[in-house]
Amino acid sequence: MGTKTPSHSHPTVHPHPIDATAWLREHGLRATHGRIAIVRLLDASTVPLTLAEIHEKVRGERCDFATVFRFISILEEKELVQRVAWIDGTTRHEIKSRDGHHHHHYLICRTCHKIEPIDECVVERFEDQIAKERGYAGLSHSLQLSGVCPECQKPASAKAKKRG
Numbered sequence: 283m284g285t286k287t288p289s290h291s292h293p294t295v296h297p298h299p300i301d302a303t304a305w306l307r308e309h310g311l312r313a314t315h316g317r318i319a320i321v322r323l324l325d326a327s328t329v330p331l332t333l334a335e336i337h338e339k340v341r342g343e344r345c346d347f348a349t350v351f352r353f354i355s356i357l358e359e360k361e362l363v364q365r366v367a368w369i370d371g372t373t374r375h376e377i378k379s380r381d382g383h384h385h386h387h388y389l390i391c392r393t394c395h396k397i398e399p400i401d402e403c404v405v406e407r408f409e410d411q412i413a414k415e416r417g418y419a420g421l422s423h424s425l426q427l428s429g430v431c432p433e434c435q436k437p438a439s440a441k442a443k444k445r446g
Contacts, residue, residue, distance in 0.1 A: 316345035330374030393434035
């Protein structure tokens with residue numbers, strides 16, 4: 283199954299996008315053009331991105347793939363970016379929430395690969411219970427559900443009429 287960020291993914295509407303330069307400096311990192319572009323991209327994305335997707339979108343900032351890889355690794359080490367094992371076997375990355383509390387859930391169409399964030403978390407209470415019962419600390423989880431979206435369920439003739 284191919285992996286791509288669907289063109290119909292919409293950027294997150296943050297009331298106040300991260301000031302990438304200040305954010306980088308606040309975390310002890312140099313604010314280069316490439317790093318600023320990567321932080322802005324991750325902050326604006328509603329879905330986790332692969333390294334290739336990040337590189338594709340910031341290559342205009344003179345960011346080669348090795349630079350993207352190294353910088354994402356630095357952000358992971360500083361626990362500013364979360365690595366997400368995706369349902370299709372790819373590894374993706376997303377910026378952690380500004381409040382330090384992080385986890386997201388996604389609904390993914392198996393046909394068109396549309397990705398929709400899910401805001402509710404039904405697992406959180408269970409996670410807290412398991413941590414308490416078994417003595418674990420720092421428990422986290424990710425949840426990805428896959429299915430066929432309403433648009434892909436429509437017969438081919440209905441889709442052709444809509445395009446025509």
